[in-house]
Amino acid sequence: MTRLLIAFFLLFTLGNAGPTTSELAKDINLAGKQRMLIQRMSKEALMVALHVNEQEAKKDLKKDMELFSRTLQGLLQGDKELGLVPVEDQKIKEAISDLQKRWAPFKQALEKVIDGNFDKKTIEYIKKNNLDLLKRMNAIVEMYVALNKGAKIKRAQAINLAGKERMLSQKIAKDVLLVQYGYKDQAPILREDKKLFARILHGLQKGDKKLGLEETKLPWINKELHKAQKMWQEYEKLAVPKKLSKEKLRALVQKSNLLLSQMDKITKMYEKSINREKRARALSQLVSSFEKQEQEAKHIINLAGKQRMLTQRMSKLALMDALNIDKQKTQKLLKNSYQLYDKTLRGFLVGDKELQLPPAKNEVIKKEIAKVQEVWKPFKKSVEQVLASQGKDPNALAYIIADNEELLKRSNDLVQTFKKEYATHNFLEDARKEIVDIAGRQRMLTQKMTKEKMLVTLGIDPQTNWKKMVTTVELFDTSLKRLMYGDKKHYIIKPTNPKLVAQYKKVASLWQELKPLYLKKKNSPKELNRIIQKNPILLKEMDKAVKLSEVVLEY
Amino acid sequence: MxxxxxxxxxxxxxxxxxxxxxxxxxxxxxxxxIPYVYVDHKGVKVKVMRIQDTNHLLTDDYSKTSRPCPPFCIHPIKVDKRVKTVATVEVVKFMRDKVNSGKGIIIDARLPKWYYAETIPSAINVPFTFLESNPSKEKIVAFFKLLGAKEKNGKLDFSNAKELLIFCNGVWCDQSPRLIRNLIKYGYPADKILYYRNGMQGWKLLGLTTVVEKGNFIKNSQTK
CATH class of the missing domain: 1.20.5 (Single alpha-helices involved in coiled-coils or other helix-helix interfaces)
Incomplete structure (x- = not known):
């Protein structure tokens, strides 16, 4: 159910958060293309005026005017065919509406050129006003790029500036044509435009901090940028503020169009690369959300396993306290252990940020937790009494001794419920959970056998506790062998990771020293002391092995 | 003249x-x-080439010859009669022609820890476990859409779906076969899937570049 919710959440967030990354990329591209159209229309009007490919220029001019009007409207109200979504940002809306008003008289001037009903004043109007339109269109593009701050498109500025190159390719041709028409004051503007074109092209390839461009690292785009560089070198030679022959002007116009197509191709590639980046990100988000669930399951099973150990540790420490062994330290450890058990158990039910536990939603798990709580409440009270009486409350100690096994049993039932409820039905995950469970149980067994040894030493039901201890020792022994040498039945493969093998060897060597001491009927005080001293080390090393087996890349 | x-x-x-x-x-x-190819790995340009030291020997996990079988048994050449099995050269060409043009995706079917520890450049991670344990319809649809399928009249149209090249650890690894079988089971066209059976072991055996990902940092195996 949680997985389903996450999938829905992902779908929702990926699909409905304002303009999506790809929609925004499209808006930036098409708004940017409008800048180019302003310049291309001006260029085409001048071609008509100068009789350079006149008929073709008229046809193109008409098409460009229609496209410009449609895109402007599309940016404002959306256009499915063009892939545009209606703009939501109020400032952009106002700026586009304002531009639409200014576009109307400019359009009329262009229509006059198409109809052949123009004079020098018309050209003068176009020369003067195309730059104003361009400036305003550019401001709109910048506003779209600024929207990207929330969308985090890495290459938004690249789309913008690669798009701007389309405009510049046309503006440069227009500048040259204006010079031909007699506007000599256009020469410095032409120089500036050429400089800017070259700088952006270089910036797209190698990066330009001031322009906000990162080096393009995508080989397929670099290849096209390299082609554009070559085209630019040829075009640049023709784009000079000199009187040019009709033939050269035709070549200039042709090269400007080729460069425009190339820059358009590059802009679209940037736009596509964003979509690809977006897809890869969404895929990894989708996958990792499910992976997180798996990790969470392993973490919960590990903590539940640790609870088993704590039940035995508390019992062992309560006995040590009664025996006045390291009184202060023992009491402190006992307090820490019972607080941790309590916190973890509560965490299983209501969640715990510090322990990274989510609240339980599964009814079966909730019921199992309630069963543990039933036994834990009186047990907890007894531990508190042991602590308050400095180990002098025989009833509390007796309760702990008598009921710790029931608490252990219920804690273990909870581990098995978690394992069952988080079942994955695949070999690797099952194997991992099995290993984490067995290795985790080993930690508990280290505590249990020490507790039982102490009960025997104290003469508390010595025969039963001796039997129990022998069983615990045997279980620890066989489990360690299963972890070290593998167990096909339980999907455990013999570990080969050197770190893990070394850690198990360390545990085995400690165990080799301790095992005969546990199994000795009567121990000297020195031997008992060694058990008490070495037992926490065995626990610590076993804990290291559990953690390693959780993270090591064994399969 | x-x-x-x-x-x-x-x-x-x-x-x-x-x-x-x-x-x-x-x-x-x-x-x-082909001395090398360039490919994009999460926004980083990676030069995929072979180790130039002719004395170089593998020393890591992939130099291991034997693992217990089962489960790590040698897999047959075909995972499904409709799925094409490819070798290392085809993977390099797939990178150059399909991944770089956005028509194909390389998928590492291993568990994430393995993927982040070392993978083939440009690969994305889709652990084989992702489509196991009865995935919900929503999960499958979301996943297939990200692979280029489109929803039309309540059905998925795979005509523009990406070509997938899937690998795991090597010929003894059953993770990519499992992912492939599940992809087909849930409707992904088998003819759009390629199986790189040699996997990581085959790739590394030829000294080809790998990438290691740590947080946001991507390390190329052939740069110091």
Missing amino acids: RIVVTLVLLVGLAFGATKKKEDEIYLVKITPD
Whole structure:
């Protein structure tokens, strides 16, 4: 159910958060293309005026005017065919509406050129006003790029500036044509435009901090940028503020169009690369959300396993306290252990940020937790009494001794419920959970056998506790062998990771020293002391092995 | 005319010199005409080439010859009769022609820890577990859409879906076969899936570049 919710959440967030990354990329591209159209229309009007490919220029001019009007409207109200979504940002809306008003008289001037009903004043109007339109269109593009701050498109500025190159390719041709028409004051503007074109092209390839461009690292785009560089070198030679022959002007116009197509191709590639980046990100988000669930399951099973150990540790420490062994330290450890058990158990039910536990939603798990709580409440009270009486409350100690096994049993039932409820039905995950469970149980067994040894030493039901201890020792022994040498039945493969093998060897060597001491009927005080001293080390090393087996890349 | 001929000769010589230089630089090429390819790995340009040290030997996990079988048994050449099995050269060409043009995706089917520890450049991670344990319809649809399928009249249209090249650890690894079988089971067209059976072990055995990901940092195995 949680997985389903996450999938829905992902779908929702990926699909409905304002303009999506790809929609925004499209808006930036098409708004940017409008800048180019302003310049291309001006260029085409001048071609008509100068009789350079006149008929073709008229046809193109008409098409460009229609496209410009449609895109402007599309940016404002959306256009499915063009892939545009209606703009939501109020400032952009106002700026586009304002531009639409200014576009109307400019359009009329262009229509006059198409109809052949123009004079020098018309050209003068176009020369003067195309730059104003361009400036305003550019401001709109910048506003779209600024929207990207929330969308985090890495290459938004690249789309913008690669798009701007389309405009510049046309503006440069227009500048040259204006010079031909007699506007000599256009020469410095032409120089500036050429400089800017070259700088952006270089910036797209190698990066330009001031322009906000990162080096393009995508080989397929670099290849096209390299082609554009070559085209630019040829075009640049023709784009000079000199009187040019009709033939050269035709070549200039042709090269400007080729460069425009190339820059358009590059802009679209940037736009596509964003979509690809977006897809890869969404895929990894989708996958990792499910992976997180798996990790969470392993973490919960590990903590539940640790609870088993704590039940035995508390019992062992309560006995040590009664025996006045390291009184202060023992009491402190006992307090820490019972607080941790309590916190973890509560965490299983209501969640715990510090322990990274989510609240339980599964009814079966909730019921199992309630069963543990039933036994834990009186047990907890007894531990508190042991602590308050400095180990002098025989009833509390007796309760702990008598009921710790029931608490252990219920804690273990909870581990098995978690394992069952988080079942994955695949070999690797099952194997991992099995290993984490067995290795985790080993930690508990280290505590249990020490507790039982102490009960025997104290003469508390010595025969039963001796039997129990022998069983615990045997279980620890066989489990360690299963972890070290593998167990096909339980999907455990013999570990080969050197770190893990070394850690198990360390545990085995400690165990080799301790095992005969546990199994000795009567121990000297020195031997008992060694058990008490070495037992926490065995626990610590076993804990290291559990953690390693959780993270090591064994399969 | 003489000038033109001289120029052509000079360009020819220069090209020859560059070619020769490249041949000298790349003693160990991928194929006679492919010394390396560039590919994008999460926004980072990666040069995929072979280790140039002809004395280099594998020393890591992938030098291991034997693992317990079962479960790590040698897999047959075919995972499904409709799925094409490819070798290492085809993977390099897939990178160059399909991944770089956005038509294909390389998928690492291993568990994430393995993927982040080391993978083939440009690969994305889709652990084989992702489509196991009865995935919900929503999950499958979301996943297939990200692979380029489109929803039309309540059905998925795979005509523009990406070509997938899937790998895991090697010939003894059943993770990619499992992912492939599940992809087909849930409707992904088998003819759009390629199985790179040699996997990581085969890739590494030829000294090809790998990438390691740590947080936001991507390390190329062939750069120091």
